Amino acid sequence: MTCVLLFRLLLLMTLAAPFQGKRLGPTSGLRYSRFLDHSNVIFLRWDFDLETEIITFELQVRTAGWVGLGFTSRYTRAGSDLVVGGVLPDGNVYFSDQHLVDEDTLEEDGSQDAELQGLTEDTVYTTMRFSRPFRSCDPHDQDITSDTIRVLAAYGLDDTLKLDRDRTFVKSIFLLQIVHPDDLVFPEDTIIHDLELTNFLIPEDDTTYACTFLPLPIVSKKHHIFKFEPKLVKHNETMVHHILVYACGNASVLPTGVSDCYGADPAFSLCSQVIVGWAVGGTSYQFPDDVGISIGTPLDPQWIRLEIHYSNFHNLPGVYDSSGIRIYYTANLRKYDMGVLQLGVFTFPIHFIPPGAESFLSYGLCKTEKFEEINGVPVPDIQVYGYLLHTHLAGRALQAVQYRNGTQLRVICKDDAYDFNLQETRDLPNRMEIKQGDELLVECHYQTLDRDSLTFGGPSTINEMCLIFLFYYPRNNISSCMGYPDIIHVAHELGEEVSDSMEGMMAMNNVEWTPENIKKAEKACKEAQQMVIIKTIDEVVENTTGWIPEIISTPRGPCLESSGGKVEPQDKTPAGFRAAPMALSGSSTATLRCLPLAALLFGQGALSWLLATLQVGV
Structure with a gap:
């Protein structure tokens, strides 16, 4: 009798007890x-x-x-x-x-x-x-x-x-957004500042990279930038592909006016440390409450390079633009000064993707062992909290993988269903630590079935890039760490006789791009020695070399057996499956994990009720 009563009590309390944790019932607000x-x-x-x-x-x-x-x-x-x-x-x-x-x-x-x-x-x-x-x-x-x-x-x-x-x-x-903007603090003393071009006449060219140098806000004491958003001028069609803000070293001698970022005047390509960036499909981004971009101290940059990539594919004349980036800053300081580390494949024509490829993988290696030497002062462990992925139209997937002492440690970030039209800064579910000596590998997956000629790395949208920007703290002076394969080795593996990198790059045009040669080229690029280029905010460059490690795929977790229908035997995948959590009622889909026994017995005076019932039963 006692056991029956106890069972009934447990059943009753299971149905009546409130769900401990986040519950999305029929009337819950959705963020x-x-x-x-x-x-x-x-x-x-x-x-x-x-x-x-x-x-x-x-x-x-x-x-x-x-x-x-x-x-x-x-x-x-x-x-x-x-x-x-x-x-x-x-x-x-x-x-x-x-x-x-x-x-x-x-x-x-x-x-x-x-x-x-x-x-x-x-x-x-x-x-x-x-x-x-x-x-x-x-x-x-x-x-x-x-x-x-x-x-x-x-x-x-x-x-x-x-x-x-x-x-x-x-x-x-991107459905699984980790941080909702409403969960973040917006300081009352916020100041807004716009970094923008003014009435810039967009050239009638397919691709234009317009650059200008602008001062950051002048403040009498340290402030933190905590949010940024694109400031876009509406035209009949979308012409702004991306906007990047690069911090300049305070010793830099900067040009005036607006010019081609990567044209005849090399001064307009100065400053390579990205601090904020926006690309197609992105919106505003607010940093976590404990990090911000420091401005106003002698160590902070005073000027930035504003880079806007225009894609005027219809060669429209007479279109003026005043786009840019709006920044929000505050004197209410955060705990950490943040930085951005650019990883991936060094963007120039040695990076190539064959035409007609169902799948082609490119790799860019970063070796952090020289970070302290090139930084000039000790580099504390990097705490990564967010990322931005970037390829052009042929990109299908990207991932950044971390290695320590020759062993794969984790996948830092990835997107196996990358969409060029949705490029946004994303938060990591958990912050990840990078130590001095770790290796970081970026893998980019391309498809070029719609192309009949080689695609080379470059600035145009019809060229390609393979980049991942890691948002981290505390800030150091390293701006980028990117790699590219030894193109001479790749050419030799494809049967081309070359003696230098320029010949190796040109020799790719001589290859008949059959499916066999596409796979041979991919294998050669992966097995070739990687040239690694590390740059600082002051344009100091250090080169090293390395080899591409293997990437071990992370298995998927177990699937969840439906509580609303049958699961056929063939549906139980090799990764395993688990039963669906018990529904609270037939009309509700809120789920219930294991409720503690104490919560069942002590909730709503259940223990007293149980003792009284048992005494009656005895």
């Missing part, structure tokens, strides 16, 4: 939001729980028909994951986890992994709210990861589930 179409018809809110690996979406569409939200790939909508729902004229709701068999045909998943939290329709909107695991055991469900996610949204004008391409939209979003 993130985005319109998914240009006409602002489709509005998405979302939030997630990293511990339980559950993400919640709320889709609101201006329609009285069905609505759908899911995920797709870069290349095809066939196989896309789509959750659909709506409200029938009689008030009944329908809701289903489906996938696209081809570009247009929907089919219900065998495992229903999306759990409905609410579905309503009024005179204006249909609103659907549901949750799902980051990674279910259903192969028809796309994983929610820290990569760029291509969100697929669709709707109908009535309740007939049929895809219409005019009402189907795809938008790239």
Whole structure:
């Protein structure tokens, strides 16, 4: 009798006890939001729980028909994951986890992994709210990861589930944002300062890099820059590709006016230490509350180089621009002075990508063993908290990997679904430490099936780059650490006789780029000795060499078995699976992990109730 009563008590308390931790129930506020179409018809809110690996979406569409939200790939909508729902004229709701068999045909998943939290329709909107695991055991469900996610949204004008391409939209979003701007402190004494070009006539060229040198704010004591955002002038088309702000060493002699950053006057390429940057698709970024860019002390830069990359592919005449970067700074000092370390492949034509490549990997090595020597003073351990990834149009994926004593330590950051049109500064889930002597490797993945000639490293959007910017503290004087392969070795491996780097680069044009030669070139670039170039804010350059280490892939974690449907045996992937957390009720998708026994017994006077009941039973 006692055991039965205890079991009933535990069951009752499990259902009644409040969930300990973040709970995204049917009425919880969702922190993130985005319109998914240009006409602002489709509005998405979302939030997630990293511990339980559950993400919640709320889709609101201006329609009285069905609505759908899911995920797709870069290349095809066939196989896309789509959750659909709506409200029938009689008030009944329908809701289903489906996938696209081809570009247009929907089919219900065998495992229903999306759990409905609410579905309503009024005179204006249909609103659907549901949750799902980051990674279910259903192969028809796309994983929610820290990569760029291509969100697929669709709707109908009535309740007939049929895809219409005019009402189907795809938008790239970084869903697992770690820090929300509202969680950060915005000082009351904030001062705003704009670093911008003024009425610059954009040349009628495909690519222009415009540079000018501007003073930072003059302050009588130390301040910290804690936020930046792009200041963009709207034109008929997007012409600004990226904006970078480089800190100048105080001994630099700087030119005046505006000129080509990398043209005839080499003075306009001075200053190479990036302090803030924006690229296509990015928005504002506020640093964590304990870091900032120091200005106002004798050690801080007084001038910056503002670089704006324009892409005027339609060669439009008479377009003037006054874009730039807006910075926010405060006298309310943070704990750490931050810096930016630029990694990747040194940007010049020795970096090449063959045409017609389904896949081609490039590598840039950084060796930190000389950081202290070139820095001039001891370099404390670097604490990395954020990053910005950058390639051009052929880029498909990037990652930065850390090695210590010859052993792979961790992947610092990556994006296996990189989108050129969504380049933004992202926070790491946890801060990562880089010690003197560590090696850092950047790998960039390209695809050039749409090209019939070589793509070389360079500034134009149709050239390529392979760069990762690490945001870290405490600041040191190292601005960049990048590598490139010995092109002479690569040429020899491809059967070309060359005697210097220039000949090696030109010899790439003589190669017949068959799939076999593409793979041979990739292997040669990986096995060639890497030339590593380290630069400081004062333009001091140190060269060293190294070899590309192997990258060990990180296995995926276990998938989450659905609590809303069956899991077929073939759906249980080799990485394993785990049961879904117990639902609190049939209408709620809030999840429950193991509640402590003490919480069950002591909550709401349960212990006293139990003792009294047991005494009666005895």
